[in-house]
Amino acid sequence: MSWVGTGTPIPTSSTWSGASRSDRLRNARARRHVQYGTFARGRGGRMQARLLNTAPEKAEADALILPIFEGQSVPAEAVALDKKLKGAITQLLADHEFRGRFMELVPVHNLGNAPSKWTVLLGLGKPPELDLVRLRNALQAAGRVLRKRGHRRVTVILPKAVAATAGPADMARAATEGIGLSNFEAGSLKTRQEQALTEIDALSIIGLNGEKSAAAAVKDGLVLAEATNRIRGWVNAPANAFTPTVFVEKVKEAVKGTGLDLKVLEVDDMRRLKMGALLAVARGSDEPAKMIVLRYGGGRKGGPTLALVGKGITFDSGGISIKPAQNMEMMKSDMGGGAAVVGAMLAIAQLKPKLNVIGIVPTTENMPSGKAIKPGDVVTGSGGKTIEIINTDAEGRLILSDGITYAVNEGATHIVDIATLTGSIARTLGPLAIGAFGNNPPLMELVRRSADLAGERLWELPTWADYDGLIDSEIADIKNATVPWAGATTAALFLREFVDGRPWVHLDIAGSAWQDAAELKTVPRGPTGSGVRVMAHLAQLLADH
Incomplete structure (x- = not known):
């Protein structure tokens, strides 16, 4: 210099x-x-x-x-x-x-x-x-x-x-x-x-x-930057200091004075609601699972409701299908989608769009133990679908399935889920962009416009009918993992099974949640808060729309 x-x-x-x-x-x-x-x-x-x-x-x-x-x-x-x-x-x-x-x-x-x-x-x-x-x-x-x-x-x-x-x-x-x-x-x-x-x-x-x-x-x-930075701090926190229980406490502290309604589902609530997919993932950990539910009532009663559903895996070892040791420490950030939902809800509470919004974060650890789910097990989600477990490291889609089903049951008219879901999207887009999948072009267009307003790159990938059949199971309704190619797409197809036909967009931030590539000199490194501003802008656009 x-x-x-x-x-x-x-x-x-x-x-x-x-x-x-x-x-x-x-x-x-x-x-x-x-x-x-x-x-x-x-x-x-x-x-x-x-x-x-x-x-x-x-x-x-x-x-x-x-x-x-x-x-x-x-x-x-x-x-x-x-x-x-x-x-x-x-x-x-x-x-x-x-x-x-x-x-x-x-x-x-x-x-x-x-x-x-x-x-x-x-x-x-x-x-x-x-x-x-x-x-x-x-x-x-x-x-x-x-x-x-x-x-x-x-x-x-x-x-x-x-x-x-x-x-x-x-x-x-x-x-x-x-x-x-x-x-x-x-x-x-x-x-x-x-x-x-x-x-x-x-x-x-x-x-x-x-x-x-x-x-x-x-x-x-100012509102959006502050919400993003708060979530970056959470994503950056070590997993021993950010368990599902701590996640809940952080959210309780953050929502004070915002006007957001907070509800926390405990394990007994999940059993009552038959959330078999979330509970199956949580079995391997000594940390109890939670489901965080935030509500913002800015719209008319009975009006459209946007559901934001985020993956909250506070540490992902891969479970029985354990990950390689190299870079496993970065799996503390596997709750980036859930954190982004909370950040978006905090921003929405201040931006005050005329829309009803519900934020849902199923959160747990994914750990190996004598109690953990195993490849070949079959579990039943809260929507009644049976799911064959092929790979316990494909756990994010399992907990999201119960989160999405909860959103449907709560009256969501539009659903966006967000998750650090697949290595496939990280290999495809790197840390530069969010991968997006959906079933509704008008909603996808609003998401694209929201990304432009947020200053985040987003790229839509296909869910062509040609892919149908990839998640079919011989012994259950569907399976949680499949062929070694098109991994991000097959994960999206799995989640689509639970939206009950509602307009839906899936955001895979496995690459964009953390910029760790030293070769990219023009993008600041570290946790990015990916998706926070996108979802906050989406609530505003959907309200205007």
């Missing part, structure tokens, strides 16, 4: 802030509640955000973020700032010290020549390649770097060339979420930190002022 002052270039240094680490920690604590101007703040969140009608060279901040396309000169909106910085930005571009390549970051020390302390040039790559997914990723990466340097007050400048790539509301929401998502800290359990763990708590956005839709979108962005 080149370190640049407002006069002549400064050589590369290992320290960004002039303060020592102890000074930054002390200052971070003292400034934890910084406030200035009129900000929006999400419920329970620490970050505030606002649109700012101020010239960049007059903005007060720890750091200004100036996005620039590859090959672009100094944006017109930053010419006055560049002049105050004695042509430092122009010099960097002319000397090719900064080229605008995607996620390229070059900080410029303002040296007292502007109210802000630093100006950070952020590369956005080639204009045709920029979309709101990449914009969020770039801003999230920039925010992470700024946090490590102790910066709390950040201003994002959106030049017209950047702002024109989307509508004002979409741009405002993307900028807010991008910076908000950077506040997630994966190493929160470390007892010693090499760098100060600050959070960005004040965000200003220049370039969208006067747009009412943008101001509202900033508030929505």
Whole structure:
């Protein structure tokens, strides 16, 4: 990284802030509640955000973020700032010290020549390649770097060339979420930190002022980013600290004051409801299974009800069909779908769509023991279907089947299930996209639009009639595993058996829930909170629809 002052270039240094680490920690604590101007703040969140009608060279901040396309000169909106910085930005571009390549970051020390302390040039790559997914990723990466340097007050400048790539509301929401998502800290359990763990708590956005839709979108962005980060923390938690019982306690704490109704089904309730598939998976664990049920009543009585059903396997060993040891530690994240449902419901409670929504999370561990289900066993789900167990590591679809049946019995008119379900989808799409399957094109179109609004990539895969027969069993109604190919599709076909003909979409986030590929330099690594914002937007679109 080149370190640049407002006069002549400064050589590369290992320290960004002039303060020592102890000074930054002390200052971070003292400034934890910084406030200035009129900000929006999400419920329970620490970050505030606002649109700012101020010239960049007059903005007060720890750091200004100036996005620039590859090959672009100094944006017109930053010419006055560049002049105050004695042509430092122009010099960097002319000397090719900064080229605008995607996620390229070059900080410029303002040296007292502007109210802000630093100006950070952020590369956005080639204009045709920029979309709101990449914009969020770039801003999230920039925010992470700024946090490590102790910066709390950040201003994002959106030049017209950047702002024109989307509508004002979409741009405002993307900028807010991008910076908000950077506040997630994966190493929160470390007892010693090499760098100060600050959070960005004040965000200003220049370039969208006067747009009412943008101001509202900033508030929505705060809500969605906070819900996503909460769920990322849950997915990141070790399995010994996040059992089904702990999951329930976390949900109880999270829903306080939201207006959401919470019901928890215990093992005795599951037996009464004949949830044989969920109980079969839970048999191998000493941890009791739970089913979390959240309700939001924003629609008219008897009106459409959207059911969100998420897989909540808090640790997946594979059971008797045990997984290889390599990477098994990542199976702590197998409750990512269930967590996403809770995150979406928390966001929905604040966004207040005029729709009834029910969130259902069957949660258990999948463990081997003398009590565990075995390949060849047959179990009966709550809908009455008999299921032959071919592979105990295909447990997610089993617990989801009882969750979906519960949704049908509770009057759901539309069903979306979400799960870290198959290695097949991870091998097909990698960590970049959600795999989607469905039986209803209008609902699938709403899900696609929701993903666009959420800044998540989503790709529909087929459930052609040619696949029919793949889950047929010789001794039961269906089986839970089949041929070694089209694994994501056959899992979707299994789940389709339980929706009772209702409009349904299945979201497989086995790849997108956790970005662990070091080769993907343009996507922030770690738990992503995949699906939270998609489902929250879907509730809004379905209400409007």
